[in-house]
Amino acid sequence: xxxxxxxxxxxxxxxxxxxxxxxxxxxxxxxxxxxxxxxxxxxxxxxxxxxxxxxxxxxxxxxxxxxxxxxxxxxxxx
Amino acid sequence: xxxxxxxxxxxxxxxxxxxxxxxxxxxxxxxxxxxxxxxxxxxxxxxxxxxxxxxxxxxxxxxxxxxxxxxxxxxxxxxxxxxxxxxxxxxxxxxxxxxxxxxxxxxxxxxxxxxxxxxxxxxxxxxxxxxxxxxxxxxxxxxxxxxxxxxxxxxxxxxxxxxxxxxxxxxxxxxxxxxxxxxxxxxxxxxxxxxxxxxxxxxxxxxxxxxxxxxxxxxxxxxxxxxxxxxxxxxxxxxxxxxxxxxxxxxxxxxxxxxxxxxxxxxxxxxxxxxxxxxxxxxxxxxxxxxxxxxxxxxxxxxxxxxxxxxxxxxxxxxxxxxxx
Numbered sequence: 001x002x003x004x005x006x007x008x009x010x011x012x013x014x015x016x017x018x019x020x021x022x023x024x025x026x027x028x029x030x031x032x033x034x035x036x037x038x039x040x041x042x043x044x045x046x047x048x049x050x051x052x053x054x055x056x057x058x059x060x061x062x063x064x065x066x067x068x069x070x071x072x073x074x075x076x077x078x
Numbered sequence: 079x080x081x082x083x084x085x086x087x088x089x090x091x092x093x094x095x096x097x098x099x100x101x102x103x104x105x106x107x108x109x110x111x112x113x114x115x116x117x118x119x120x121x122x123x124x125x126x127x128x129x130x131x132x133x134x135x136x137x138x139x140x141x142x143x144x145x146x147x148x149x150x151x152x153x154x155x156x157x158x159x160x161x162x163x164x165x166x167x168x169x170x171x172x173x174x175x176x177x178x179x180x181x182x183x184x185x186x187x188x189x190x191x192x193x194x195x196x197x198x199x200x201x202x203x204x205x206x207x208x209x210x211x212x213x214x215x216x217x218x219x220x221x222x223x224x225x226x227x228x229x230x231x232x233x234x235x236x237x238x239x240x241x242x243x244x245x246x247x248x249x250x251x252x253x254x255x256x257x258x259x260x261x262x263x264x265x266x267x268x269x270x271x272x273x274x275x276x277x278x279x280x281x282x283x284x285x286x287x288x289x290x291x292x293x294x295x296x297x298x299x300x301x302x303x304x305x306x307x308x309x310x311x312x313x314x315x316x317x318x319x320x321x322x323x324x325x326x327x328x329x330x331x332x333x334x335x336x337x338x339x340x341x342x343x344x345x346x347x348x349x350x351x352x353x354x355x356x357x358x359x360x361x362x363x364x365x366x367x368x369x370x371x372x373x374x375x376x377x378x379x380x381x382x383x384x385x386x387x388x389x390x391x392x393x394x395x396x397x398x399x400x401x402x403x
Binding site for chain 2: 009011012040041043044047048049050051064065066068
């Protein structure tokens with residue numbers, strides 16, 4: 001099971017990212033938890049300076065931009 | 079470069095809609111269509127260019143560079159320039175601030191970045207280019223960058239670290255000057271371009287409504303505010319007009335897209351350019367929503383000192399513009 005976290009302080013881009021990831025996960029039927037992290041102290045633990053960022057199993061895979069559904073799909077396929 | 083937009087506007091308004099070029103309405107509509115298209119196109123181009131710069135120099139790289147090298151004062155200018163080319167989003171100012179603190183970057187240098195980032199942003203530059211031409215744009219960008227450089231330096235001299243929030247103060251004391259190497263991004267330039275273009279398009283989409291409303295109000299004011307209306311009140315050179323403009327601007331939270339068309343009309347109707355630029359800087363550079371976000375990392379006192387210093391410098395540059403322009 002994959003553990004996916006979306007890091008962001010609640011800006012529109014972060015919500016967009018969450019929607020894309022959630023949609024992709026359910027469309028592909030991937031066994032994963034998607035969690036939104038809005039607490040700034042929690043976010044800073046990942047050493048991310050530009051939000052939104054996507055963390056999968058503890059690794060930062062995207063940061064500072066909204067990934068496309070295709071990118072998320074490719075990333076989840078690995 | 080923009081002739082074809084003018085042809086299009088002429089064709090649409092005078093041809094398709096059949097509104098006469100000599101009528102008040104026709105001229106206003108034509109101005110509206112031309113300005114809106116031109117500014118949206120400029121905005122896309124500027125955001126696209128900034129996106130390319132940012133793909134190669136992400137802000138993490140700036141932090142690592144600043145943490146490793148001694149620049150003898152040049153670090154303020156560098157942080158300020160970087161703030162100008164980084165697309166601004168008020169929600170990322172806090173993570174940026176913490177990231178700089180963690181990297182052991184002096185507080186003043188961090189402030190340089192924080193001041194310039196909203197002040198000189200892609201929307202402001204596109205609007206200035208479209209409405210005032212490249213000379214005024216250059217003056218605005220240069221003065222914004224200088225303001226960030228000097229403002230950050232002055233704030234740095236004040237030893238403000240005691241006014242950080244407690245948890246940030248701890249980070250500050252344990253800052254690691256050695257930052258880990260950046261993971262190399264495997265994407266090639268060609269692979270990145272679509273993403274950058276999409277990012278630019280998203281920014282255009284997010285401000286298009288403000289641009290239309292702003293230019294609409296501008297177009298309406300053009301026709302109905304009498305020529306030299308403001309001359310009487312604002313351009314007599316009274317010393318208090320510049321501070322007043324900044325004080326009005328701070329609580330007025332608007333983005334550059336909405337405020338610049340109005341400013342253009344104000345200038346056309348007699349408001350001195352320096353006062354108008356000070357007003358603009360106060361609106362985009364100092365915003366209450368940003369202050370609310372910064373409360374997570376700074377005490378109220380520090381926010382007040384930060385805003386006060388920046389406001390003072392904006393007022394000073396307003397006077398300076400009125401003198402030299």
